[in-house]
Amino acid sequence: MKHDKKLEVTAIENGTVIDHIPAGSLFKIIDILRLDRETHRITFGNNLESKRMGSKAIIKINDRFCRHEEINRIALVAPHAVVNSIENYEVRSKQQVEVPDHIEGFARCANPKCVTNIEGVETAFAVVKKGDGYALRCKYCEKVTYPEQLEIIK
Numbered sequence: 124m125k126h127d128k129k130l131e132v133t134a135i136e137n138g139t140v141i142d143h144i145p146a147g148s149l150f151k152i153i154d155i156l157r158l159d160r161e162t163h164r165i166t167f168g169n170n171l172e173s174k175r176m177g178s179k180a181i182i183k184i185n186d187r188f189c190r191h192e193e194i195n196r197i198a199l200v201a202p203h204a205v206v207n208s209i210e211n212y213e214v215r216s217k218q219q220v221e222v223p224d225h226i227e228g229f230a231r232c233a234n235p236k237c238v239t240n241i242e243g244v245e246t247a248f249a250v251v252k253k254g255d256g257y258a259l260r261c262k263y264c265e266k267v268t269y270p271e272q273l274e275i276i277k
């Protein structure tokens with residue numbers, strides 16, 4: 124069993140550990156994954172020391188394994204996040220998040236006149252550019268939303 128004392132957050136027996144989250148993105152991820160509604164035990168640490176990132180955040184969700192598309196949503200705010208599936212205190216799989224091709228329901232369209240903002244229609248975007256600066260094109264109004272405009276719908 125690999126034991127990393129640097130984690131500063133207690134190990135979990137089974138579940139998901141999301142690591143390498145930029146410190147400023149922790150609460151955005153809580154919104155994206157709707158962790159405020161989660162009934163499983165969650166522990167998180169923010170502003171933890173990281174050699175790679177300066178400071179980072181970690182989220183641990185007990186007894187829950189996240190779906191691929193669910194996890195990839197967080198790539199919008201934590202492009203270098205790594206998602207570990209833990210079983211019996213051991214890392215069973217490690218997954219680097221990836222911006223998905225389509226995004227539905229949690230990001231707001233930057234166009235205030237868009238039907239999704241006026242009539243409460245669920246948002247839907249095609250990801251037309253990936254990488255450091257992604258671009259989300261709204262399926263309703265075709266306006267593009269950029270990372271600096273990203274707002275998470277709660």
Ligand SMILES: [Zn+2]
Pocket residue numbers: 232233234237238239261262263264265266
């Ligand atoms: Zn729109």
